[in-house]
Amino acid sequence: MTLAERIIGIAKERNISFAELGRIAGIERTTISMITTGKSEGGNPTIKRLVEAFGDEFEQYYQYATCKQCGEVFLPASGNQATCSKKCSKKNATEISVRWSKSHSTRTVSGLTDSQRFGWGPKVKKPAVSIPEYNSVAREEYGSYGQRGAAERVAQSGTMRESMGLV
Ligand SMILES: [Zn+2]
Known part of the structure; x- marks a missing residue:
């Protein structure tokens, strides 16, 4: 089941509108409609709010990433987080700066x-x-x-x- 289908399902089960569902979870109306119309997959911050408001069943929609430095799978706080930890992020920044100075x-x-x-x-x-x-x-x-x-x-x-x- 896609995230869009699950959100539509929740709204039906609880007999609430998407606007109401957004208010309960603290998610912008536009974000909800982007997801339910298939224009967005919903980022991790949005998923986190759905988990908090509607339960663990939304955990399956978290988007995991692989750390650029150590290769560990981790849960990024935002879409552009490339590394799993402060340590890996520092290492990554150093590598970028070395690459830059070489080029x-x-x-x-x-x-x-x-x-x-x-x-x-x-x-x-x-x-x-x-x-x-x-x-x-x-x-x-x-x-x-x-x-x-x-x-x-x-x-x-x-x-x-x-x-x-x-x-
Ligand atoms: Zn790492």
């Missing part, structure tokens, strides 16, 4: 990648130059944004690097 390591100035220089990468603890510093030096030296853009290209090969003390 952004092609542009190099002064021997360091942008991610290392600005402190995005895992290896450098303190950034050599902060973004506001970088901007203020660029503004002082080159005035407008456009001029700065042109200057940045020049900087790849020398003068601006020196001006920022990166050599």
Whole structure:
């Protein structure tokens, strides 16, 4: 039996409208109608409210997920929860940041990648130059944004690097 069928069944058994059923469980009317018309499967927060209001028979509709890190099956609080625990979530975030810094390591100035220089990468603890510093030096030296853009290209090969003390 689908969740939609079960909700329709409950409304019939108790002789209540969907609006009333929503009020009892604390679920938006629109959410109920999305489910009963087959437009939504209902997320775990909604299922939890149905379990609390109408009993364990609604537990079968929980949507379980597999943790991206440890592979354990778990009950996500929301649809976009990728990991089962704080520990796995931290591990996942670290992996994403390492992947990110690897994929952004092609542009190099002064021997360091942008991610290392600005402190995005895992290896450098303190950034050599902060973004506001970088901007203020660029503004002082080159005035407008456009001029700065042109200057940045020049900087790849020398003068601006020196001006920022990166050599
Ligand atoms: Zn996990």
